[in-house]
Amino acid sequence: MGTNSQSTAILETEEDVPAPAQLKDDTAGSFVSVRGLKENWQKWSHEHQEYQRNNPFSNTTRPSVVVPQRGQDDYGRPLQGSMTEQRGKDAHTHISREVQELCEVIRDIGEPKEVDGKVAVKFGKLFERYVTISNKLVGVLLRARKQKLVDFEGEMLWQGKDDDVVITLLQ
Structure with missing residues (x-):
């Protein structure tokens, strides 16, 4: 088992992903590389994690922004520049x-x-x-x-x- 986990860990680095491995994308009619798919997924994952950090309804993290408390001027008002405002x-x-x-x-x-x-x-x-x-x-x-x-x-x-x-x- 040690050899399988080591070989998987080795293949997970970007340098070891073979560049010529391509998939046919039927919707666009062009080729999409595995590396491109992986980068897009990681970008989406990172953006979602950042969004969840600021989401006051998320169970996993607390918001990193300062939430106005009752009695402050911004309490009960939408964020400046937001679509809600x-x-x-x-x-x-x-x-x-x-x-x-x-x-x-x-x-x-x-x-x-x-x-x-x-x-x-x-x-x-x-x-x-x-x-x-x-x-x-x-x-x-x-x-x-x-x-x-x-x-x-x-x-x-x-x-x-x-x-x-x-x-x-x-x-």
Whole structure:
């Protein structure tokens, strides 16, 4: 057995792999060397090991990057420059546009109040107009209220039940 393991160990070095040993690659129609296959596999293996070192869900290793702790500025935020951060920025831009569009629709169909002159509209009227624009009216209204752009009574608005609730444009 000692001779077999020694001969295998000797053949595992790159210098001992015969260069002319080639395999026919049917998909590309060209020849691929064993050495090239081995190098590609080792490259992939190394990249995967590096990825797993930074993977917080990996059972084998702990992440080598400093993970923000609760209370720090970066806690709960995606890594700078990541695709997740970019998707979040894109979503924020999209929602901001929808909130601005909602405010414009309220200005267009709303009527000024006698008391303070702010524009107001009933939810039922807004729903009928806005349903052709977007099916996310209540979510956009909640977002606009969080940004202190509109105000209305209650936590949630329901079609039919809350048609008479007045929505006031604050800005």
